[in-house]
Amino acid sequence: MKIVIVGCGEVGLAYAEKALQLSSAPHLELLDPAPASAAVAFADGRGRSLHRETGQWLSGAELVLLATPGSALQPVLDSLLPHLPAGAVIADLSTASADAKRYAASRCAQTSARYVDIAITGSVAVSRAATPLLYAGETIPELLDLFRELGAPVTVLDDSRPGTRCE
Template identity: 30%
Template sequence: MSETQIGFIGLGNMGGRMARRLVDAGTKVLGFDPNTAAVTAAGAEVAASIAVLIETCDIVLMSLPDSKVVERVVEGEDGALTHARAGQVIVDLSTAAASSTRRLSALFAEKGVSYVDAGISGGAAAAEKGTLTLMVGGEQEALDRLAPVFRHIATKVEFLGPSGAGHTTKLLNNFLNAVSLAATAEVMVAGKKAGLDLHQLLDVINASSGVNFATLNRFPKIANGDYLEGGLTSKLMTKDVVLYADLLHELGVSPLNTSGPMASFGLATALGYGDQISNRVVDALGDISGGVRLHDPV
């Protein structure tokens, strides 16, 4: 066992970038992903199995699509829970259901393992630069042990409370992200059809009460044909909105505002944009509005 080697399960769009940040900082990373090419592309050593990775590393990071995949990795045959040992810290960087997170945390606690939920925000660009925001739930002692790791991938690490608090915060944030992206896409298509100069429109909105992350950071580039590829897909955005609705049901809060983003990203998926960056929702809305594109064809 090596205290200097970090395990990383799931080296996809975000995980691969985070693993690369660790490798470039001089950290030894042992990675496992069904696509072994993704592990080597990140500069990590390929683990033969999840079991080998868990048995080798004292700190393990996971970046997986959803709770169902996390549960298979943790509770599946020969999975992480089977091979976990006292003193380990396992970090779930996925966007997952807090109820599932709390259940897995309790199972790991029985083996003396600290299970930390760390929702991430910032997208592929921030993962590339190591400037992510981490929303953390779990034990403060475990977070202290993770500080040398997190400093290479994030510039803001916020401890929010016990197990599940990080993933809860992540879902709340992602829902607002979904709302602002879907609503701004609709507004921009309307602005285009109205004959407005889109950059001028954005300048006005960004100095007014409609300003949001999408108007500030996404649409100034989308209006020029740069969709900022590499981020969250429409399918994953839809998944996050569903998780948010499930969370509100558990909390006894009426999810009155979920229908807009559900319809928008569901439309994007139905029209073939599901596996592309969620910013393409503007093209889906444009398709049903007469074939509108914000930018002039090249």
């Protein structure tokens, strides 16, 4: 499975690090337009590509984990979607607003990408990839399996859609 992690800050690198420890380590590539030195060192030290822009290299991506600031969601999607294959899964771990996530789901549906809203419910600085997650959207077994392999407790919000508010 080819996985792309977009955003190589604390969250993105926590998932990248754990993914590379799996016995069935995926083909993993990283994308960050302005990577911090920790991201560059991580990629160099593990022989991973750290791209600074989207492009044809995304054509084989099956799963994209968005670990970006919420304000970046729309421009990130606009740059990714033209390059992703039909059926690619986008798991949005960003801090975007509920409205932005609903828009993102709609935008992905127009291109046949599959969008899932993932809320991180704890401190990644403390728990790393094992931080609990809330999952809203289409049930995608391979995505749920990956999060479980990464050690992340996942609570699927039944009959939920991206941008659902939990009250």
